[in-house]
Amino acid sequence: MTVITRWDPFREFSTLQERINHLFRETATDGRDEALTTSNFAPPVDVYEDEHNVTLKIEVPGIDEKDLDVRVENNTLTVHGERKFEKEEKEENYRRVERQYGSFTRNFTLPTTVNADSISADYDKGVLKITLAKKAEAKPKQIKVNVGSLQAGAKTLEGKSPSKAA
Numbered sequence: 001m002t003v004i005t006r007w008d009p010f011r012e013f014s015t016l017q018e019r020i021n022h023l024f025r026e027t028a029t030d031g032r033d034e035a036l037t038t039s040n041f042a043p044p045v046d047v048y049e050d051e052h053n054v055t056l057k058i059e060v061p062g063i064d065e066k067d068l069d070v071r072v073e074n075n076t077l078t079v080h081g082e083r084k085f086e087k088e089e090k091e092e093n094y095r096r097v098e099r100q101y102g103s104f105t106r107n108f109t110l111p112t113t114v115n116a117d118s119i120s121a122d123y124d125k126g127v128l129k130i131t132l133a134k135k136a137e138a139k140p141k142q143i144k145v146n147v148g149s150l151q152a153g154a155k156t157l158e159g160k161s162p163s164k165a166a
Contacts, residue, residue, distance in 0.1 A: 041100035043081075047108075051140055054114055054132040058106070061126030062099070068128060070121045077108040077119075079128070 046057045060068065062083055069080040082103040110116060110132065118133035 041083075041102065042104050042106060045106065052134055054111065054134065056108065056128075056130040056132075058128040058130070059126065060123075060128050063126075065123045068123065070128075070130060072110070072116050072119060075110050075116065077110055077130070077132070079106045079108075079130070080104070 043058050043060050048055055058079060060081055063081050067082045071078045080103070083101050085101045113134050114132045115135045120131045122129045
């Protein structure tokens with residue numbers, strides 16, 4: 001039995017609008033109940049890794065080190081800070097204010113290879129550098145490879161850890 005349904009072109013738009021609304025709701029809350037309005041800005045972060053450390057560089061110019069808070073809790077690194085608006089000049093003289101002010105919070109889930117007890121933070125020239133040392137078992141190890149039989153005079157090759165591709 002064939003069922004004929006009437007085509008409604010606006011139903012497609014309604015579905016599209018629902019999907020877009022869902023996308024914006026999801027982006028605004030970032031999967032949490034916290035809205036975008038709780039943070040005025042989020043400073044840019046570079047994260048890179050070498051064989052011994054995972055390093056984060058966070059640009060926070062104009063923020064005093066006393067206004068920065070770095071914590072590790074439940075395998076999450078949290079960086080909180082606040083850039084205060086300088087009221088030295090009269091607001092009526094401003095033609096444009098593009099710098100962002102207010103508080104921010106950035107959360108980073110720590111990889112299992114990081115030793116949470118060995119974290120350091122340095123602040124220099126507006127850049128907060130957080131160094132997370134890797135656990136000893138996460139570091140690459142060099143393994144000797146024997147060539148030939150196990151007799152006396154067998155050659156031994158030393159294997160090198162693979163280099164990272166750029």
